[in-house]
Amino acid sequence: MSENTKEKESLNFIEEIIEKDLAENKNDGKVLTRFPPEPNGYLHLGHATTVCLNFGLAKKYNGNCNLRFDDTNPVTEETEYVESILSDVRWMGFEPDNILYSSDYFGKLFDLAIELIKKGLAYVDDSSAEEIAALKGTTTEAGKNSPYRDRSIEENLDLFERMRKGEFPAGSKVLRAKIDMASPNMIMRDPLLYRIKFAHHHRTGDDWCIYPMYDMAHGQSDSIEKITHSICTLEFAPHRELYDWCIDKLDIFPSKQYEFARRNFSYTVVSKRKLLKLVTDGHVSGWDDPRMPTIAAMRRRGFTANSIRNFSKRIGIGKRDNVVDLGLLEYCVREDLNKTATRVMGVLDPLKVVITNYPEGKTEWMDTVNNPEDPDAGTRKIPFTRELWIEKGDFMEDPPKKFFRLGPGRLGRLKSGYIIQVDNFVKDENGELTELHCTYFPTSKSGSDTSGLKPKATLHWVSVEHAIPAEVKLFDRLFLVEDPSSDERNLEELLNPNSLTVVKNAMLEPSLKDAKPGDSFQFFRLGYFTPDTDSTESHLAFNRAVTLRDAWAKAKKKG
């Protein structure tokens, strides 16, 4: 194929391996990878980087990438998860070359097991789980052979066949590889190959009552599909010896396994067990709660597939332990949305402004730019009237020097509108600020400003008459500690109690009426927002994907 002569960008270690293989014309110059999730949960950010890696490699080297559901354990796997995984992969922007299942190979895998038995390399063991564990030895002591280890090939064949027919109860027998109970690699101490489970499988139903273990299924499935580069996480490194042993003894296609370090992310967890616990204990509303690190949640929150792909590319791959700063993902989201999101105005904490010298009942439709980063995005009209909503935080009765928004007597520019000056503020009986009385400068109209006035701040606003109310959800990190997965304390103690803020009565500009999930907006000065999946015409609901960078908030914090 095409030789990349001058590759400026440096290669990661897997790309180096692939390019070396390609140079040697291994596998006839073909690259075939696979993404092999077990359908027992939703895909999360860790999977997302693996998806990008495997599909990305295939794309880069003109190869292919299969999606293979590693569904060899019927008790944990469900069709619901299969569907969510497939839709998440597609949303990420990748179309699998083949959609396959390990369960498709149950027949072939059974035959391979028979072959191992015939070669005297596997045996049926009647020991209980406890007995097998007891004979396993420890990392520093050799194990001992099972009393069933030397059964004849004929007897093993007979027993395994009868296991398959359902003649023995669950747990009464297993098939084990006959390797070496003294191996320094614990995985090689006669690993279990098949176990009896009378469980309904999401695809094969009740056809089988014995199921292959990971080590009898994964590498073999790779081999059946002729996967050239089987990429997995570092935890599987000890399995590689067995992976190669099976391929060698069975004399099947020599797929090769390569390992990279799993990604950890700051202020969140990616263990399926812990994510499931967050869901079942009600700490979040579901797998797609926008605070979750799942792909479904990130999509619902308003993150884009493009930003996740860029993030994945930027963090690269390696072999050392790591905690990736989630701030980088937020940066990638902003980077993407800044270029594409339409700028609109919405007020989260409304304060009424009455422009006392503006005619009652008058509406001016002001021109405003949809996206200053994209001239092709065009302009639209927004209504300006005598009564407006502005952000309560944009006025201070007694503003400090560094605050350059509104205060008594101060000027402010209303974005794409007029410059106003605060004349008065009104409070209710509780001393709560309720209203600002201002005057506007007719010569200061945006785009044709001849006033010569230079207010320090430009504020967002919405016409009271035209505003549409909405619920808006704001999110903060789920956990208080940077690395919750390595914290000894209970998950509950580490949770950020303020990870969700629900704003009930936000006021939005009327153009947002028909926004749909998947649409991205920048609410001027507030961040990037997208309609929530539960948004309806009568009850608009938005999620904030991420805030804008906020130098003022930072300055305030520092005091």
Next chain:
RNA sequence: UGGCCCAUGGUGUAAUUGGUAACACAGCAGUUUUUGGUACUGUCGUUCAAGGUUCAAGUCCUUGUGGGCCAACCA
């Protein structure tokens, strides 16, 4: 007292395979700005340790130290 993997700024990855330690994020300071956004500029700071080989070591060797994974009828 085993096997395997790993060690580069606050974080994540690079380093033409022995030849000036770089890129991005974060931080800090500033310029521009009808977003305290964006863009732009500057700045901070690093090879786990000790020996050795070499004109030259993040890279090779030795010995340490530190961390991770492995003993589920899970994947």
